[in-house]
Amino acid sequence: MRYADTLRGQFPGLDPEADDLFLLEAHQVAQLPDRAPDRELAAVLHARPRLRRFLVARCPPIEEFLRRIAAEHGPVGPDELAACEDELMWEIADWVVYQRAPDRLDVEPDEAHDPCWTAISDVAAGHGVDLHDQVVVDAGAGTGRLTFLAAPTARHVFAVEPVAALRRHVRERAARQGIGNVFVLDGCLDQIPLPAATADVLMTRQAIGWRLDAELREVERVTKVDGLAIHLLGMPAPAPPGDELDPVLSAHGYRPGTYDERGVVRRLYVRRFGR
Template identity: 50%
Template structure:
C-alpha cells in the first residue's frame, strides 16, 4: 500500500534487511498491520536472527510471526523480491531510524499559518505537538507559545529535534518520549494539543488521553495526513466527527486539506 509512494519519496534510501534491526518495539508491533505477510514470512524464514530480534524486542508479536511462518509454503517466493517488497513497504520507519534529515527534507508539510490560525493567540500557552517527528509543527509553534512539548516515541527523531532546537536557540522546546495514547503529562495541564499526520494508531484510546491532558477550554487540532477527500482517511474522518470534532477543510497551495478541531 505504501511502498510505491515511499520509493518515489525516498529514491536515495536503499533500504535493506539489516535496517530492520533498527526498529523499536512499537514499530515491530506495527508489522502485524503493515508488513506484507508472505514477504515477511519469506524473510523471517531466511533470517532466524531477525525473528529472534523481533520477538526479544517486542514479545507480543511472537504468536503472529510464528503463525505466519506456519502458513508459509517452503517453495514459494523469490527471496530478493520479498526482501525488497518488505523493506520498502515500511521504509518510512527505516527513514526515521536511519535518516531523520532526509525525512525532514522530504516529509509533506501541511501545517501552515492558515491551519494554526485556529489556535492563536498562543502567547503564554502550553502546547503539545504529539508525533512530532523532526519537529515541523513544534518549530512553527515555538516562537508563538510559552512552551512546546514535542512528544515522539522514536529516539533518533527525538535526538534530531533536540539538536535542531539547540541550533535555533529555542529554549522553550522540550522533547519527550511518549505516545498519543500515553502522554507524559498530568491531567488538565495543556492549553492546546496538535497533531500533524500523527493520529489513529489506536484512535479511541488516543482521544480519551487527549481529553485527559487538555485543561477545560483547551483545544485539540489534528491535521490529517491525506489531501481531501481521501479514501484512506475515511474511517478516521467518521470517528473524529462522532467524537465531536468539527472538520474544517482549508486550501493550501491548491491542495484541499482536512483539519479537525475540538474545544474541551
Template identity: 35%
Template sequence: MALNWMKVDKVSFNSLLLLERVQLTWLPGWVDEENLATALRANPAVEWFMRHKCPEISSWLDKVLSLPTEAPVREAELAVLSQLEDLLVYALDPDIYDAQPFLNWDNRELTELVDFAGKTVIDVGAGTGRLTLVALEHGATVYAVEPVANLRAFLLQKTRRQTLDKRLFVVDGLITRIPFADKFADVVMGGHVFGDAPDEEYAELLRVVRPGGMIVLCPGNNDKDNAAHKFLVETGFQWSRFEQPRDGIKRKYWKIV
C-alpha cells in the first residue's frame, strides 16, 4: 500500500543509489521482482551499485534479472519507487517523515512510564528523533542508534537547533546489533522497530540494559494479538493502548528488568 508521503513520479530511479547496504538487504521479499527486473535492465548503474554495495544480494539479483518482463520502463520504475517510498524519504528528505501527523501522539504516553532525569538511554531505530527528543527534554543522556546515515545527520542537526545536542550521541547500529557494552543503559527504548526477529531482538535489548532498568517499546505494535504481541506478553512485558493521530490505535510495551 502506497504511503503517499511524497510524489514518487517526480523521483529519479537513481535515488536508489542513496540506499544503505542494510536497506538493500531488505529488498528480497519486499519489492515486486518483475518490476525491479525491468527497472534494473534500464538502469544498469543501479544494478551495479546494488551488487557492489551489498554483495550478499547478488544471487537474488541474478534470479530477478532472469525473469521475463513486459511492463513499460517508467511504469516499472514507479512501482518500485512506490514500494520503497519510506526508504526514499529517509534518503532524500527526512523532514517529510518528521512532519507526519501520526508522530504527534501525546508525550505522556512515554513520560508517564519513565522518569528520564539523569538516566542513560538508548533509543534503537531513532529515526528523526521522536523518542530521543522526549528523553532529552526530560534530562536524559541519549545514545541514538540509527542505521541510516541521512537520518543520523538529520537528528544531529535537529537537536543542535534546539540546543539539546550536548547530551546526545548518534551512532550506527541495529536492534539486533546495538553497539554498546552489556548493562550500559538505564533505559532501552524504540518505536516501530520490534518484531522481525523477536528472540534475537529481545536478547540484544536485554543485554544492554542494567538490572532494574527498563525496556520500552512505544509504539511497539499495531492493535493486534499477533506474534510480536504474544512474544512480548510471554516474556513479561506490560502493555496498553494509545492513539496515533490519523493512524489509529497502537500498543506500547514496557518491562522492568
C-alpha cells in the first residue's frame, strides 16, 4: 500500500492542500526528495513559482533537486494538476497534521496498556535495567507518546524533536499537566543536542532511518556506558529480503526483536552499551 493511502485511512477529513506546503519547516523541506513523488511535486512547482522560492529560502540545498525534477517533468493541465496536488499532499499528510492539528496524534498515557511502553519496559527488564529514576531520551518524540509514558518514573525525560510545532505541543501538554521533568529540545537523531554519556535509556519509536549510520553513531555518543538504546520500528516483522536497516543496525551491535502492537508484530532493535 502506498503511504498516501495509509495516511488517507489514518486522517479522514484532513483535506491537505498545496497551500500547506508553506507550513513546512526546514528539515521537512530537506526530506522532500525522500518523501515527495517527483512528478507530482514538479507539477505543483510549475503552477506555483512562489512555492519554489519559499522552499529554497527555507532550505537552500533543496534548489538543485527542485531544478532537476522541474526539468524532468513539465507543466500539466488543470485536471491533472488537481490530481497531482492531491497525491503529493496525501504523501506528506502526516507533516500537515504536525503543523495543523498535532492533537490528532495524541495518545493518552496508559502505562498499563500501551503496547509500545510495554515493549520498552520488557526490553529494559530483560537487560536488567529498572526504568525508575533514569535519565531517558525520547528522540524523534513527536507529540510525546513515549515521553509522557516515561515521565512518571524517570528522573528526567529529554524529548528531542526537529518539528517546532510538535515541540510546542509537548511543552504545552507538559505545562498543562504540571509535569516538571520533561525537557523539550530542538534536534535531529544525527545531531542530538545533549552532551556525551547523558542517557541511561535512549528510545525511539518510528523515528530512525533517515541517515541511519550517522544517527546510530550519535545515539552511541549520547548513551552512557552501560546504557540502553531501544528502537521501535513501524514496519511489521519479519524484515523483508533486502531490508536496508537491518544490516546497519547489526553492524552497530544491535540485536533484533519484535513487539506486539495490538495484533501487529513489529520490529525492534536493542543495544546495551559497554557490554
